[in-house]
Amino acid sequence: MIPVQYCTELSFSPGLTELAVIAGTEPPAIGIHEVPSTQLVRSLPLPGIDRVHTWSRGVVHLGAAVVHLEQLTWQSPRTWRIVRHRAPDWQREVLAEFDEEHSVGLRAVPGGFVVVRAAEFLFGGADGPLRDPAGVPEFANREVTLLDAHAGTGRIAVVSKPKPWAPGRWLTVLRPDLTVLAEQELEFEDHYGWFCGPDLLVTFGEWQSMTCLRIADGELRDVGGTHLLKQNRSYGVHSMPLGLTTLPLRNLIAVEQEYGLPTLWLDAVTGKDTEPPPYRDRFPVWASPNGQYLVFVADHSRLELATDPAFAPGDVEPDRV
Known part of the structure; x- marks a missing residue:
């Protein structure tokens, strides 16, 4: 069990031997826990931060470093x-400091991490300086928001809009070299996105709309979607992007609902309701990149690490550790 007041960000190390957790502790800190025992092995303080806000935080565990x-x-x-x-x-090292009106995002990519601010992509690793590659021509006059990155392939999903403000929103998937793999103009403004495997992307945005898109032949193809019921969505225990979890191993999406309502399970391809996996009423807030480990909400003050039975033969209740 991992004691937390509320969970905001998680990141498994590349070898799945540790788990970094940003939690609402006082004082704020990043807890590094051993996998699978969940024993706390070190705590990295966040000096000068008096509150932890989900939407303004990100963490990537690189094994030899935490960013x-x-x-x-x-x-x-x-x-x-x-x-x-x-x-x-594990001394604290400030790689960059900058002023930005726009949101800033951090995600893991193969061998390191990427930070997206406005239309700038900054890459880094466990050591060395940040790298600022050449810009993306398609984003020359756009403001870019990072949705997600696929840690295995290095694909990066972003939403962009013109600057200064003008009509039009685009969802773009980039290759690791920042060339455009696929792009689609959006009907609704999507605020969040998750890869569910390298070729499937799930977005969530205006009017509680969720869209499932397949990346194929250089295109983003709508393959399904739904509108979630706002009155049933949970905003208390976890804030976005937590509260909606993609499980690539099972091709499922878990949506946390208000207290007393069961987890909503959706097919990641169609967006339609589907049968729940054998997790009973527990909600998975995070999955390891290979799907082996799941992090469940145990109660309002603890997280629970378990092995997904789909990763091994048999379909039994996940082992509690």
Whole structure:
């Protein structure tokens, strides 16, 4: 069990030997827990941060380092920092500090991480400086928001809009070299997105709309979707992007609902209701990249790590550890 007040971000190390957890502790800190025992092995403090806000945080465990984002001010433009803690002493290292009115995102990519701010893509690893590759021509006059990155393939999903403000929104999937793999103009503005495997993308946005898209032949093809019931959505225990979890191993989407309502299980391809896996009433807030491990909500103050039975022969209740 992992004691937390509320969970905001999780990241497994590449070898699945550790789990980094940003939790609402006082004082705020990143807890590094051993997998599968969940024993706390180290705590990385977040000095100067008096509250942890889900939407302004990100964490990536690189094995030999842990990287996270900090938002220092509420005023516009906001001040952001990219911070790295490196083994063996895990000392705090500020890689960059900048002012940005737009949201900033952090995700794992093969061998490192990417930070997206406005139309700038910053890449880094467990050591060395940040790298700022050439810009993306398609984003020359757009403001870009990072949705997700696929840690296995390095594909990056973003939403962009013109600047200054003008009609039009686009969902774009980029290759690791930042060339465009596929792009689609959006009917609704999507605020969140998750890869469910390298070729399937799930987005969530305006009017509680959820869309399932297949990446094929250089195109984004709508293959399904639904509108979630706002009155049933849970906003208390977990804030977005938690509260909606893709499970690539099972091709499922788990949607957390208000207390007393069961987890809503959707097919990741069609977006339609489907039979729940054998997790009983537990909600998985995170899955390891290969789907082996799931992190469940045990109650309002603890998280539980388990092995998904779909990863091994048999379809039994996940082992509690």
